[in-house]
Amino acid sequence: MPELPEVENVRRGLETLAVGKTVSAIDIRWSKIIVNPDEVFTAGLVGQQITAVDRRGKYLLIRFGEQLTVVSHLRMEGKYEVVAKEAPISKHTHVIFEFTDGQQMRYLDTRKFGRMQLIETGQENTVAGLKDLGPEPTPTTFLKADFYQRLQKHHKAIKPLLLDQKVVTGLGNIYVDETLWLSHIHPETPANVLTRIETDRLHDEIIAELELAINHGGTTVNTFLNAIGHAGAFQEMLHVYGKKGVPCERCGTPIEKIKVAQRGTHFCPKCQIKRDAK
Incomplete structure (x- = not known):
């Protein structure tokens, strides 16, 4: 299972590759990955721009505009890639975010254990698993x-x-x-x-x-x-x-x-x- 250092490196990669891109469509190929109803998840994000990628513990917080956040837990085998839409699609690709610039952000997971949940930004502590987390392991927060x-x-x-x-x-x-x-x-x-x-x-x-x-x-x-x-x-x-x-x-x-x-x-x-x- 990816631990904090691995998730932080995924965050940094997505910050470089995905921030500033606008979602034009979402292809959900395995519905159990998405906690919300598929139509709610898709309708909420199409037309939204990724403005930041944050992290809390082992969770990724992908910010869309000022009001929406996708909480993403990679679990055992989850991973992201940002590629041209022409790139071959792996059989383990379960969610595809289409961008207006012709690229895609793909979520791959061989075991299908990972989860994404769309929430209102600021409501992170209502998400199971996030609300009880201890401090981040930094000198200023971990005393x-x-x-x-x-x-x-x-x-x-x-x-x-x-x-x-x-x-x-x-x-x-x-x-x-x-x-x-x-x-x-x-x-x-x-x-x-x-x-x-x-x-x-x-x-x-x-x-x-x-x-x-x-x-x-x-x-x-x-x-x-x-x-x-x-x-x-x-x-x-x-x-x-x-x-x-x-x-x-x-x-x-x-x-x-x-x-x-x-x-x-x-x-x-x-x-x-x-x-x-x-």
């Missing part, structure tokens, strides 16, 4: 003291807590494993056991790792491509994710893989020691 206090309220393991998007948004399976390894924290350690020093370090690693991943185009493990058609390069910089049996870069102990909250989880058994609940 150390608040992060520590939030973790102190939870007895559950730190990994699933970071995955649920409520204490900080944007982390998925890859970057949780990576930031916990960087912070020397076992993924099953109860959140409220962590000290202020540990949570401060985890806070800083989350911000730094996501920023680094964004700057390297995100991580391509299976099929991720940005809107320009480029794969990410950050998979070459991963420390533990996908490295079961590979010696830990710090201590040489083989990386282990277990299930935590039904998710494959990579960690170093020597560098990341599990601690018991209080």
Whole structure:
């Protein structure tokens, strides 16, 4: 599933390729992608110009004019491309936005899990999944003291807590494993056991790792491509994710893989020691 760095790279690509273009028609080839009735979605957007592409957590917010926004979640395999209308259409293309300049913005999704919802701009917090998101992982919005206090309220393991998007948004399976390894924290350690020093370090690693991943185009493990058609390069910089049996870069102990909250989880058994609940 694309995580924050991948979605941010899609956003940047669409900002470059799609902003300023006006929709002349929409071809919906798989209706389940669209949360609204097809006719409502189409009627609302035809004639509208894309004015901006924003992001909240793992959601794209495609702005049309001043009053309408399409909230787009890529889920597992969703991706966008902006191409000439003459370009061959993949069988995995499910929504096509025709532009007045002869180009098209296409949404492709091999698993058809992605969703788009047309809303009034400013109503983002009424959308399921958006309204409960935690702060963006930036120094000005993701505050150390608040992060520590939030973790102190939870007895559950730190990994699933970071995955649920409520204490900080944007982390998925890859970057949780990576930031916990960087912070020397076992993924099953109860959140409220962590000290202020540990949570401060985890806070800083989350911000730094996501920023680094964004700057390297995100991580391509299976099929991720940005809107320009480029794969990410950050998979070459991963420390533990996908490295079961590979010696830990710090201590040489083989990386282990277990299930935590039904998710494959990579960690170093020597560098990341599990601690018991209080």
